[in-house]
Amino acid sequence: MYSYSDFDRDFVRTRVAQFADQVQRRIDGALTEDEFRPLRLMNGLYLQLHAYMLRIAIPYGTINPRQMRQLALIADTWDKGYGHFTTRQNIQFNWPKLPDVPAILAALAEVEMHAIQTSGNTIRNVTADHFAGAAADEIEDPRPVAELLRQWSTDHPEFQFLPRKFKFAVTGSPHDRAVTHAHDVGLRMVRNAAGEPGYEVSVGGGLGRTPMIGAVVRAFLPKADLLPYVEAVLSVYNTLGRRDNKYKARIKITLHETGKIELTRLIEARFAELRPLFGGADQALLAEIEAAFAPPPFRDAPTDGFDAFYKADPVFRSWADTNLAAHRNPQYAIVTISLKAHGATPGDATSAQMRLIADLAESYGHSEIRISHEQNVILPHVHRADLPALHAALATLGLATANIGLISDIIACPGMDYCALATARSIPVAQEIALRFQELKLEHEIGPLKIKISGCINACGHHHVGHIGILGLDRAGVENYQITLGGDGTETTVIGERAGPGFAYDEIVPAIERLIAAYLGLRSSADETFLATYRRLGLAPFKAALYPAEGARDAA
């Protein structure tokens, strides 16, 4: 993976020193909260419901064992022994104390990590396909481009005070695992007629209060044009974005108000001005970065051990069937380590689990670790012969749950258990759904299903693109949960449809259970997924299952 240059190292250390001074001045009273707040937010420090929260970037979800161990050390030294991996490939610590934050940032800087631009109206952590560099269907590893974007956007003077936050997602595969069309800029690698790789660029996607799917403004952008092109996008947005109204300030509203044709024209015009200014230094830098992402030396060894174990051990088989994905080297597999043990908090890992993952990545995974936006951990390169030993080791600390892509593999934002913006809780709803379907022993029978839960309209839990989305709201002082159905976050992005009135906290799990029972009765065969069944039949039969009393009233 990419290692910091001297420039990066000095920049991050200087920033830590600056922030340490700012914290001291706040504590001494030289800075008021109004003065300090933007400074702390620039360094990822929020004040939440019960405590401060520090959000640390894991650029494009890539992290090495040494960094993972340092996160464990931070969790043990300055927090409560765990961390929370988020839908933006960040990690959040929920309990830091203000005077300790400079020391935490210094500890991060030691391992080439930081919390810069994880908040504020800037370009946030660039997210990427969590199978990057390993997926069988990949055209090219998207991470070099993501790293180029990170370097370009970090402290970029023109883009430090954007109208609103700005999020990039990149994928190098035609199959979109990075939800690119729900980002301010989504980059999806494609090939042109001549077979050359380039990017499809979509602009103005986003979830939140006004969910919108990004508009493709360039169907094929040559790789070499990427930086001037995205700089043109940012430049147009910086000019047109609605600074007068926070709720209309995202580029999705700029797209909506300006129109795709005019916005595309403006971007292309600005691109024509900027392109000649890029003399090739960016491409030289990209070539250096690409070298840092060379694949590991894959081992050539028999996989018989895997095959025999797979036949013999049903627990291992179940895990292998759900948690492995196709690697481009057929002797290898991509392993998803579930952070969704039934009843656990989605995305949380204890310090002991972090250390185990670091050790196992070194023993079996060429020292590579990824964090997915679905709040799981990925070992992208594991030789199949090592999978039985890996599985046994994962099981020692509750990391061998076989549920990837199933009903208990739920995305949940922190919700009102932590977040100051939340309008209802998310975590206990996720916990209870997972426990309920474990109790019913229906999880594998139900098959692929994505439930995504947000505790407020800002949609950090991506509920709009869940096959079943749950949105927690405050209705007259009571937690209330709205269900959306049919959402899809892949290359066939769809915003889910609202099913009807919301459910009270103690009604939401039974409502999901009715929904699933209806699906099991409606599907054409065990191979027809929830989403496929929904697409075939539409909302009506699911609505009838969610609101049986209303059906009875209509019939009466």
Place this chain on the structure above:
Amino acid sequence: MTLPFIPKVVTANALLAGDVVYLTADDRWSRQLGDAELIEDEAHAQMRLLHGAAQRNVVVGVYLADARRGPHGPEPVHFRETFRTRGPSNYPHGKQAEPRHV
């Protein structure tokens, strides 16, 4: 017709630890809602809010939260304030993990 004034407490987060605190009648910041001054007069609430907000180097984000009288002092009205009195529901962290002083 004016609606009756819903009693209030002055609450905030502590600057250093970030945890939830409440203004008491004798001008301390307590970590327990039960110790808070229950304010039943609107004008007095505004005065106490100003008093709390002025302590800019001790607390952050001072506001008035609805509360009601209970057997052990003020109690929360809204569920958000209930969560603030105890901590998250997924772990025994925050105030719920600490010995109560009733």
